[in-house]
Amino acid sequence: MTARVGVVTFPGSLDDRDALRAVKLAGAEPVALWHRDKDLHQVDAVVLPGGFSYGDYLRAGAISRFSPVMETIIEQARGGMPVLGICNGFQVLTESHLLPGAMLRNNHLHFVCKDQKLRVENNGTAWTSDYAPGQEIMIPLKNMDGRFTADRRTIDELEAEGRVVFRYLDGNPNGSIDDIAGITNAAGNVVGLMPHPEHAVDPIVGTGGTDGTGFFTSILKRLVNA
Amino acid sequence: MARVVVDVMLKPEILDPQGQAVQRALPRLGFEGIADVRQGKRFELEVEGPVDAAALARIHQAAETFLANTVIEDFTVHVEEGQ
Numbered sequence: 001m002t003a004r005v006g007v008v009t010f011p012g013s014l015d016d017r018d019a020l021r022a023v024k025l026a027g028a029e030p031v032a033l034w035h036r037d038k039d040l041h042q043v044d045a046v047v048l049p050g051g052f053s054y055g056d057y058l059r060a061g062a063i064s065r066f067s068p069v070m071e072t073i074i075e076q077a078r079g080g081m082p083v084l085g086i087c088n089g090f091q092v093l094t095e096s097h098l099l100p101g102a103m104l105r106n107n108h109l110h111f112v113c114k115d116q117k118l119r120v121e122n123n124g125t126a127w128t129s130d131y132a133p134g135q136e137i138m139i140p141l142k143n144m145d146g147r148f149t150a151d152r153r154t155i156d157e158l159e160a161e162g163r164v165v166f167r168y169l170d171g172n173p174n175g176s177i178d179d180i181a182g183i184t185n186a187a188g189n190v191v192g193l194m195p196h197p198e199h200a201v202d203p204i205v206g207t208g209g210t211d212g213t214g215f216f217t218s219i220l221k222r223l224v225n226a
Numbered sequence: 227m228a229r230v231v232v233d234v235m236l237k238p239e240i241l242d243p244q245g246q247a248v249q250r251a252l253p254r255l256g257f258e259g260i261a262d263v264r265q266g267k268r269f270e271l272e273v274e275g276p277v278d279a280a281a282l283a284r285i286h287q288a289a290e291t292f293l294a295n296t297v298i299e300d301f302t303v304h305v306e307e308g309q
Contacts, residue, residue: 058292058293059295062292062295066292094297095295100297101297102295102297102298104240104241104298105243105244106243107241107243108243109243109244109247149240149298150297175241175243
């Protein structure tokens with residue numbers, strides 16, 4: 001028996017196929033979910049993929065956050081279901097208030113597309129247990145609105161509770177506070193990050209490495225052992 | 227129909243690189259003396275029926291939950307007169 005991991009397709013999602021493939025390569029069963037369908041089809045975890053859902057109209061993630069599928073995901077995430085938001089998915093998670101803070105336009109106003117070195121600051125989440133604490137990984141980064149921000153009190157709380165999961169190394173690509181690349185909620189089941197682990201699971205494409213695979217093997221182990 | 231306008235602006239403490247880019251372009255075009263620019267959004271809502279206290283309260287709620295992200299933005303609501 002393996003775990004069922006859903007990947008939502010919103011209008012404007014780009015990386016849903018790569019996320020489904022990453023789930024499959026890790027040995028879990030990928031399940032395609034549709035934004036207008038409230039039913040999660042008995043998945044054990046959900047990935048919100050990258051892209052430009054609803055054209056990033058209003059704010060990135062702001063319209064997707066009110067889609068029918070998100071109603072169910074928000075409710076179940078609050079109940080402990082693991083959710084990973086990648087790039088646009090991270091933006092959807094902050095707009096949903098499942099994660100604190102907000103995403104803003106990159107401080108230099110340019111689209112970023114590069115291989116980005118990260119440090120795994122917290123391997124205690126549902127999505128990072130296969131990494132060593134402090135492990136450095138190379139993951140593609142590509143976004144326009146990647147500047148994570150929150151008020152100082154929220155940042156201090158995130159830092160104090162070890163909820164900064166990933167930090168940018170070798171330069172901050174978008175002006176995010178404290179070089180934050182990804183965070184988790186207090187329970188550790190909801191994780192959001194700007195870089196794209198689903199593009200780093202096969203040596204023939206992307207970074208040429210497989211540093212992103214750990215996200216998908218982590219969740220599989222967590223669900224199968226649960 | 228009455229028009230209600232919702233103006234959304236980034237909070238003062240939030241860096242606005244788009245506004246800065248506009249501000250830097252102004253002198254190049256010969257528009258001197260503008261020290262700072264902040265860029266925001268304006269929503270014009272055409273409201274069916276009377277714009278009473280209840281209607282304004284609903285619009286306020288829409289602005290707070292959807293039109294603005296109050297983590298990073300402030301908003302104001304006003305009725306546009308003289309139509």
